[in-house]
Amino acid sequence: MALDTKSETRQFTVVGTRPLRPDGIDKVTGRARFGADMTAPGMLIGLVLRSPHAHAKIKRIDTSAAEAIPGVHAVVTRADFPVIGDNDFIADILDNCMAGEKALYDGHAVAAIAASSGAIARKALKLIKVDYEVLPHVTDVDAAMKPGAPVLHEGRANETVPEGMSSNVVARYEFGHGDIGAGLAGADRVLERTYRTEATHQGYIEPHACLAQMGPDGQADLWCCTQGQYMVRDTCAAILGLKQGQLRVTASEIGGGFGGKTTVFLEPVALALARKSGRPVKMVMTRSEVLRATGPTASSSIDIKLGMTKDGRITAGFAELRYQGGAYPGSPVEFGAMSAFAPYDLDHVKTVGWDVVTNRPKQAAYRAPGAPMAAFAVESAIDELAKGFGLDPLEVRLKNAAREGTRASxxxxxxxxxxxxxxxxxxxxxxxxxxxxxxxxxxxxxxxxFNFGGNTCVSMNIAPDGTVNVIEGNPDIGGSRASMSMMAAEELGISYDQVRTVIADTASLGLNDVTDGSRVTFAVGLATIEAARDAKREMCKRAAMVWGIEEDAVEWKDGAAHPAGPNAGSHPPMTLAEIAAIASNTGGPIAGHYEVNAEGAGVSFATHMVDTEVDPETGAVKILRYTVFQDAGKAVHPAYVEGQFQGGAVQGIGWALNEEYIYGADGTLQNAGFLDYRIPVASDLPMIDTVILEIPNPGHPYGVRGVGETSIVPPLATIANAVSAASGVRMADLPMSPPKVLAAIKGA
Amino acid sequence: MVKVRVWGSLAAATEDRTEVEVDATTLRELLDALAARYPALRPQLDRGVSVAIDGKVYNDSWFQPIREDSEVVLLARLKGG
Amino acid sequence: MSRIHVTTTINGDPVEYLCDPEETLLDVLRDRLGLTGSKEGCGTGDCGACSVTMNGRLVCSCLVLGAEAEGAQIATIEGMAKGETLHPLQRKFIEHAALQCGICTPGILVAAKSLLERNPDPTEEEARYWLAGNLCRCTGYDKIIRAVMDAAAEMREAS
Structure with a gap:
């Protein structure tokens, strides 16, 4: 539905301040309960057996020896799950959770066990015999596209893929307008270059974890760390043939997600083990399992052709993007192709994206999925051309910047x-x-x-003493309960500490889309404001009853109902607490609610700036200074907006400098741990400075835009451009690890 | 008639045109009219699309009004992290 | 395989437990004693989410055997606040918005407390190097370092 067409230019009293977050004390004292912190009486421990091969036919699985061990209560394989015939999306998720005919990557689940202790489960796991026929594998995106490459699946390419390509190529996307050839012909110089980025993992510190129980009547309960309890409910129900209303999913506190917890890995398996054993089953991944078997983002290979005049006007931009998204269709290449040139006003622009499958884990969304790699290529190319002409790179970007009225690529x-x-x-x-x-x-x-909206429900309950609960359905991944309480307090005209926001389970509120696309502060915030308006209407009605006047002769301001208009008469205002106290006498408890499929999220842009020092002896790149400039629409809680800017920038720094999936010749992951998959640590970094701009989003009553994802898009090229300025070498392959930078310097 | 811009790879399904015209006053009518006029679009419509109407992105709202002079752009279904 | 009887002190409380010889201190804390404030992010000593102190020394509890706690003084996140009074580090972490998801927070607080006990006036660089063994994926460390430096300043003034 359409929402407010224009935001109010208003003075805020709560929004824009920095109150303490409501879950702060729980989280600094160790009381907050995350995915692995839940237990149930009679609980079993579930473990997964994973393929040691990158690509293998599963000829036979013998679980009899494992099942004979005392203390083992259930073993499941794919045979314990229904056949999903008519829904590729769900069928792929099931196949990723538990392999069918083939193991498609190193770490692919092939069986699972539930036992009375972890020690017994580990022992029994070793007794499951899997007879594999090892097949040739491919993990590189360009190699996987070649004719004759080992094929993962036949018949998965959609109608957009031309005949004659490798079966690993599953979709093609094309965007743009104008005439690239004519545009390039008008350039003073055309740059052609190929850029490559390696897969990186979201790297949340909390491994996936869940606790499941299910009775023979089909009623089930699941506790898990997820970005969306409703997504878990609906996906598990589809996989296991359960009714959505019979499966209640409760989201624990979540220890980071960044997109990686927008799908399921353990949850259907835990439910299947719980069903088979009749006991609650807890499953927790190891870090190695997280890296081998949950979704990193895609690796990419991108060709750019960019034309520029000597005064810095981009005459044409072309990008051909090849992303591998692991063993199933669905790499985020369409978003790469859509976003590559989105910041620029171009007459001639074209992007072509290819979605490719390889013997790697199924990719999962990672913060602005698909966009950082594309921006790395385009922003590096712009910088190289600008420098070649001796132009200021900020001026070149200003000269070509998209503005209101620009037709995006x-x-x-x-x-x-x-x-x-x-x-x-x-x-x-x-x-x-x-x-x-x-x-x-x-x-x-x-x-x-882009930023998203989506299905959202909020309920607001007014307690008899005038305090307020906001009930929402999106896990709080970075302070959103504080933001919701702030928007509720702002709208009701009461203080922040009168409001407590809680996250509902799936049975307690209608459907809420997953916490993704930077949607929560925008969409849940909007629903919170509208739920407060609903409650205010009811409170005005109650005041009208007490005063014996018409409802429309009452208005809400400063936390109280006031008589308004010529016929209202003179009555002292009734505060929220006064109206709440007599709710039983005026018709019953007071609540507000709002349900919406929120559309109209505003797009978001950022500019990043970095100073680096490149050690010519070692090739090591040091980040000296970093500043993020980003539009937040309206920063509800500026400290957490800054936190999103800083966190995204640092994930981008890791992607640029250190992080990569390294596969051996046998197709197995060589660095499945935090020692060798090295995310940035405190001593790698300076402070990350932030500048919040506030250009109101017309689609939100307070002007809010999502802020969570854009901050990971610029850093890759920002750092590559700084490395080029510092060392004179242009790094087109990520990560810019010391050996690669050193080799480039020596070769220059 | 409403002008609808489709992205490049869909032009194969719309007789090589990146801008097509259909009769529609709502999002639902638009999607139905596209499927009827260009059956080759159906696989993509089934996979899901987002529709930008005057710069705002809509996913599911069938009864979102569309004016004759609205700018309508078919997009790949947006999903995020 | 017989279990080992261990007598130890955790956050000042006398504690006894039986553990398997290969069981880590982290497993004992979380699974046997219900002290789930210490988190397992890696199990290999790389992330610091399970940081505790043992006889005053900062350790990853996933790299210590439960049996090694015999006779030791263990301090975990659960012992950091005194009744209703938060430790200055805990308070400053909330004030500075130094946590987003909060999974790394217990380990970082234990590690930062250990730093300030050794060095009440660390430079920013010293704080960054001391905390280099504690991974945080949400914050980029900026607000964490600010909170630690601010807590150190307040604690110096108070002492």
Whole structure:
């Protein structure tokens, strides 16, 4: 449905302040309960047996020896799950949770066991005999597209893929407008370059965990760490043939997700073990399992052709993007192809994306899925051309920046957007003109993300003493309960500490889409505001009853009902607490609620700036200074907006410099641990400075835009551009690890 | 008639046109009209699309009104992290 | 396989338990004693989410055997606040928004407390190197470092 067409330009009293988060004390004292912290009486421990092969036919699984061990209560394989015939999306998720005819990657689940202790389960797991026929494998995206490459599946390519390509190519996307050839012909220089990025993992510190129980009547309960309890409910119900209303899913506190917890891995298996054993079953992944078998993002290989005039006008942009998304269709290449040139106003632009399957784990969404790799390629190319002409890279971006009325490369015409504002603020910031030392260089780049809305429900209950509970259905992944309480307090005109926000289980509130697409502060915030308006209408009605006047002669302001208009008469205002206290006498308890499929999320842009120092002896890149400029629409809780900017930037720094999936010649993952898959640590980094711009989103009553994802889009190119400025070498392959940078310097 | 822009790879299903015209006053009518006029679009429509109407993205709202002069752009279904 | 009887002290409380010889201190804390504030992020000593102190020394409890706690003084996140009074580090973490998801927070607080006991006036660089063994994926560490430095300053003033 359509929402407020214009945001109010209003003075806020609560929104924009920095109150303490309601779950803070639980989380600093160790009391907060995360996925692995739940237990149930009579609980069994579930473990998964995983394929040691990158690609193998499963000829036979013999579980009899394992089942004979005392203490083993259930063993499941694919044979224990129904056949999903008519839904590729669900069938792929099931196949990823428990392999069918083939193991498709190192770490693919092939069987699971539930036993009375972890020790017994580990012992029994070793007794499951799997007879594999090892098949040739492929893990590189370009190799997988070649004719003759080992094939994972036949018949999965959709109608967009031309005849004659490898069966590993499953979809093709094309976007753009204009005439690339004509555009390139008008350039003073055309840059052609290929860029590559390795797969990176979301790297949440909390491994996947769940606790399941199910009775023979089909009623089931599941506790798990997830970005969306309703997604877990609906996916598990589809996989196991359960009724959605019979499966209640409760989201635990969540120890990070970044998109990686928008699907299921253990949950259907735990339910199947619980059903078979008749006992509650708890499953917790090891870090190695998280890295081998849950979704990293895609690796990519991207060809760019970019034309520029000598005064910095981009005449044409072309990108061909090849993303492998692991063993099933669905790499985020369409978003890469849509977002690659989204920050720019181009007459001639075209992107082609290829979705490719390989013998790697099924990719999962990772913060602005598909966009960072595309931005790495495009923003690196713009920088290289600008530098070649001796132009200021910020000026070049300003000259080409998309603005209100620009037709984006993916088709839409932009409403008011904040890209130009971020670029101007970057140019005016002291960081831009600060002196640099030897072997140091500065880089800038821009980034874009769509932002989503989606299905959302909020209930608001007014307690008899005038305190308020907001009930929402999206796990709080970075302070959203605080933001909801703030928006409720703002709208009701009461103080923040009068409101407590809680996260409902799936039986307690209608459908809420998963916590993704930077949607929560936007969509749940919007529903919270509307639920408060609903409650206010009811409270005005109650006041009208007490005063004996018409409902429409009552207005709500400053936390109280006031008589308004010529016929209202003179009555002292009734506060929320006064109305709540007499609710039983005026018709019963007071609540507000709002249910919506929120549309109209505003797109988001950012500009990042970094100073790096490149050690010419070792190739090591040090981040000296980092500043994020991003449009937040309206920052509800600025500290948590800053936190999103900082966290996204640092994930991008890891992607740029250290993080990568390394596969051996046998197709097995070589670095399945935090020692060798190295995410940034505190000593790698400086403070991450942030500049919040507020260009209101017309689709939200307070002007809020999602802020969570855009911040991971610019860093890859920002750092590559700074490394180029510092060392003179152009790194087109991520990560820019010391050996690669050193080799480039030596070869230059 | 409403002008609908389709992304490049769908042009194969719309007689090589990246802009097509259909009769529609709501999102639902738009999607039904596209499927009827261009049956080759059906696989993509079944996989899911988002529709940008005057710069705002809609996923499911059947009865979202569309004016004759609205800018309508068919997008791949948006899903995030 | 017989179990080992262990007598130890955790957050000042006398505790006895039986554990398997290969069982880690983290497993004992979480699964036998219900002290789930210490988190398992990796099980290999790389993430620091399970940080506790043993006889005053900062350790990853996933790399210590339960049996090694015999006669030791163990301190976990559950012992950091005194009744209703939060430790200054705990308070500053909330004030500075130094946590987003909060899974790494217990380990980082235990590690930061250990730092300030040794060095009440650390430089930013010293704080960053001391906490380099504690991974946080949400915050980029900025607000964590600010909270630690602010808590250190407040504790110096109070002492």
């Amino acid at each position: 993916y088709g839409v015409t932009y409403p008011a957007i904040g890209l130009e504002a971020t670029l101007r603020r970057a140019k005016d910031h002291p960081h831009w003109t600060a002196p640099l030392g030897s072997n140091q260089g500065r880089g800038v780049a821009c980034g874009f993300w």
